[in-house]
Amino acid sequence: MLHLPTVISISLLLNVLIGGFFFTVYKYKKQPCYLYLGGSCMIFVVSQILACLRIVLDSPFITHYLADMCIIISPILALIGLQKVTNLTRNTNRHFLTLVIASAIVLLPIYAITAGQLVTSLVIATLFIYGAYLVYKMKCVAPMQQKILSGCFISHSLIMYIQVFMLAAPLVSNSATDYSLWLQAILVSHIILATATALVLPFLLFVNIEENLQRLVNHDVLTGLLNRRGFFMQGEKLLKQGVAYQQSFSVVMIDIDYFKSVNDKYGHSTGDTAIKWIAQHIMAQLNDNDIAARIGGEEFALLLPDQSLNQAQVTAQKLCDAIRGHSLRFKGNTINLSVSVGISSSYDANASIKTLLDQADKHLYIAKAKGRDQVVISDQQTDHVANGVM
Numbered sequence: 001m002l003h004l005p006t007v008i009s010i011s012l013l014l015n016v017l018i019g020g021f022f023f024t025v026y027k028y029k030k031q032p033c034y035l036y037l038g039g040s041c042m043i044f045v046v047s048q049i050l051a052c053l054r055i056v057l058d059s060p061f062i063t064h065y066l067a068d069m070c071i072i073i074s075p076i077l078a079l080i081g082l083q084k085v086t087n088l089t090r091n092t093n094r095h096f097l098t099l100v101i102a103s104a105i106v107l108l109p110i111y112a113i114t115a116g117q118l119v120t121s122l123v124i125a126t127l128f129i130y131g132a133y134l135v136y137k138m139k140c141v142a143p144m145q146q147k148i149l150s151g152c153f154i155s156h157s158l159i160m161y162i163q164v165f166m167l168a169a170p171l172v173s174n175s176a177t178d179y180s181l182w183l184q185a186i187l188v189s190h191i192i193l194a195t196a197t198a199l200v201l202p203f204l205l206f207v208n209i210e211e212n213l214q215r216l217v218n219h220d221v222l223t224g225l226l227n228r229r230g231f232f233m234q235g236e237k238l239l240k241q242g243v244a245y246q247q248s249f250s251v252v253m254i255d256i257d258y259f260k261s262v263n264d265k266y267g268h269s270t271g272d273t274a275i276k277w278i279a280q281h282i283m284a285q286l287n288d289n290d291i292a293a294r295i296g297g298e299e300f301a302l303l304l305p306d307q308s309l310n311q312a313q314v315t316a317q318k319l320c321d322a323i324r325g326h327s328l329r330f331k332g333n334t335i336n337l338s339v340s341v342g343i344s345s346s347y348d349a350n351a352s353i354k355t356l357l358d359q360a361d362k363h364l365y366i367a368k369a370k371g372r373d374q375v376v377i378s379d380q381q382t383d384h385v386a387n388g389v390m
């Protein structure tokens, strides 16, 4: 059996450090989730200290009632923090407050007897199940840590339900089984699991924040497609893989025709909607491995791995036809749009995204000059032989 005072001391120290860390992050980021998570750690520390005072203080109101209330409030604060992180908009704060008040009232007459501990265990076991659900709902890039955290919540909940059973057994039957050793083991597990949860949580949060930042840096906010930077990053990666498998590659550049007049006639917000509408049409034409980006105001680029120039031309033509064949209906207006497309293709190991994009842009320029709403795949048929790009 682990030495209880040592377990408690380590747990107190770790929770103070993690709580302090969350408070410091809150000071700089001003996001309430950190305040709740830090508060949860600190309240857990207070609950442990109050419970430990039982050895020296004969005041069950402080050492049992207040300790139990802190044990209930600590996971509630963690869950509110988690809800804010997972952006679950459901307003459960009122339910949590009701739970705290109900627990405070129910515990008042029974805190000094076993029933008080039983009620406390029952409440936090149920809260941990909700915690496991929140972690499961989290969109997370660290699946192993996510599983560990759910595991902590689920095992914590199970242990608390076992405790409920052991505490209830002597009350409802005449069984004389002595569970005191088991209950001590449960107490140790409770402290270890609460501390493990507090340790894994910051890691999970910061990996997610890092991922979200990466997403913001590489994606266009309006359409959700990659931005120019993201296109170059993912494009170069795909290009290298394709070269290894001797695939051909096509790069497609798309520009909305006469877009300035859409803005001028219908306003900028309608223009934004038109850009999103075009992005949806583009997405509808893509295969799993293709990538699409908004690389300029009304300019898009696609990278079609394993598509020859002619295959890419068919894809692009379908896109042109789809856009021409539908109308955007927005704020009572019916807007007809079209796009011009330039394509380049490569089978050359030395080709880069930039070379392909420049070539596609040249073809796009020709498509515009030839009257728009069309696909152009080459300028002079001879220019591809020299550099492997056409």
Ligand SMILES: Nc1nc2c(ncn2[C@@H]2O[C@H](COP(=O)(O)OP(=O)(O)OP(=O)(O)O)[C@@H](O)[C@H]2O)c(=O)[nH]1
Residues within 6 Å of the ligand: 255, 256, 257, 258, 259, 260, 261, 263, 267, 268, 269, 270, 271, 272, 275, 296, 297, 298, 368, 372
């Ligand atoms: N609504 C909106 N407009 C944008 C955005 N980015 C760029 N634009 C507008 O897109 C228009 C691009 O116009 P131009 O480059 O002159 O080209 P165009 O009118 O589309 O004509 P062609 O390309 O020659 O067919 C400009 O009026 C920009 O203000 C955006 O994010 N939202």
